[in-house]
Amino acid sequence: MFQKLILSIVVLLISTNSFAQSKSLLSEEELSEAKVYTNIDKALKKAAEVYILDLSSQGIDKLPKTITRFRNLQKLILTDNQLTEFPPELARMKKLQTIYVDSNQIETLYLNTSDSRSFQNLENLYVGFNPLKAIPENVKNIDLMMVSLAGCKYLDINRVFTSLASINTLEQLDLSYLNLDTIPWEVVNLYGLTTLDLSANPAMEWDTSIAFLSQSKSIEEIILKHNKLVEISESFKKFKNLQVLDLSYNDKLSLRQVLDVTKGIEQLNSLNLSHCEIRELPKSIGEQKKLWDLYLQHNRLTRVPIELGNLEELENINLSYNDISELPEEFGSLQSLEKIYISNNPLEFLPKDMESLNDLKYIELPKESLSKDIKKSLKKMWPYAKIKYVENNIDE
Missing domain, CATH: 3.80.10.10 (Ribonuclease Inhibitor)
Incomplete structure (x- = not known):
């Protein structure tokens, strides 16, 4: 009887341990809040708790075999090191979703997929800015969703697509x-x-x-x-x-x-025209009526045309880092606006019509140019929105 009890306890402990090891991956939201470890020795002391390991720019030419102790690791960043080969140990790390090995010295991308469990959860592979000459055909055996080949100038791009075209999951x-x-x-x-x-x-x-x-x-x-x-x-x-x-x-x-x-x-619902040296928005901006997002930051705008008020579906606009001193009353017609970014502008007031922006959730404003009285009035204008005042920075 006693032996059966001991056996049952052992089985239970093994089952519990197996369940703990096989627990599901962190969601994207959970992963975004996870601690980022940057020192491998310190991380090894809490190996089971490490989900993100950033070892970028540490002069690494070979990964230690202890890397496999991070059984829950989902994101590994090895950017800007001295690696000359793709670390073979990574194939055995079942929970890895994202691998960055960009900006190294890797000429051959050897991906061991002989075991069906290799790269079981790998989705994102960043191998850019390496002297790669080819992509192995067995890359098709990995359910990749994102591949970055940025800056791999030695690749025969047509041959590369023989391999990439076989990845049915690539997005x-x-x-x-x-x-x-x-x-x-x-x-x-x-x-x-x-x-x-x-x-x-x-x-x-x-x-x-x-x-x-x-x-x-x-x-x-x-x-x-x-x-x-x-x-x-x-x-x-x-x-x-x-x-x-x-x-x-x-x-x-x-x-x-x-x-x-x-x-x-x-x-089309999102248009990015930031960093384009734009000095004036033509009236035809008002014809982009399907836009939800418009990015105009880091330009040389001094005014916003009244026609912008025609973008009734616009939810997000970024006008930061310009030279805008006032907004037109028609800005209040943008009834769908949820986020406004207009910091780093010599803005001294906001048009009263903007108080009708009932869907506003977030606004970034210049800290220096707006008076205390205006700041108080804005709290009453948008009681449920987050208002952030940003100090002016030099536009690089």
Whole structure:
């Protein structure tokens, strides 16, 4: 009887331990609140509690085998080190979701997928800015959702897509800083692809490439930062599901031409024109009536046209880091606004009509230029909104 009792207790302990080890992954929200460990020796003392390990810029040329002790690790950051190979130990870390090995010295990406349990939960792989020459075909055995190849200039991009096109789960692809002049035709065959980053490819033949990309029925977001764009292709109007367009850091843009094109993009709801040296918003900004998000921070605006008040669906606007001293009364017509960012402007007052913005949840304002009386009145104007006053910083 006593032996049976002992046996039952042992079985129970083993079961409990197995359950603890197999507990589910932290959600994105839980992970965002988890502690980030940056010292591997200190982290090893609490190995079971480590979900995020950031070992970036520590001169690491080889990972210690003790890395496998972090059985609950979901995010590993090894950016900017001296690694020459992809750490083979990572294949055995079943809970890893995100791996950053960008900005190292990795020439060959060896991914051991011989065991069906290898990279069991891996979704996001950042291998950019390495002297990679190829992507292994067995990458298709991993259910990746995001791959970054940014800055891998030695890659034969057409051969790469032989491997990437086989990843049925792929949703996000970063092809920035690759000196591309055309889009590989296989991109359109990535039927689940929603986000494509083509930033810093200024030699791209854009009219041809965008016309080709517009055949995709899945793409929802295109990022085109740092491309020295002057105009954008009329073919953008052919996209059926494009919702987000990021044109930031293109300081030669013909804004009137851009707005003429974007108003014709059927599903577009987010437009980023930050860091574009914009001095004046044309009246046609009022024709972008489907926008939910408009980013105009870090420009040279001195005024906001009254036509902006026509954007009745706008929920979020960022006008910070400009030279705006007043907002038009029509700003109060933006009844859907939930977030306003207008810090780092010489703003001295807000129009009274803005008190009708009943959905406002958050607003960032300049700390220095608004008087104490105005600040008090704003508390009464928006009793349920979070009001944050930001000190002026030099716009870099």
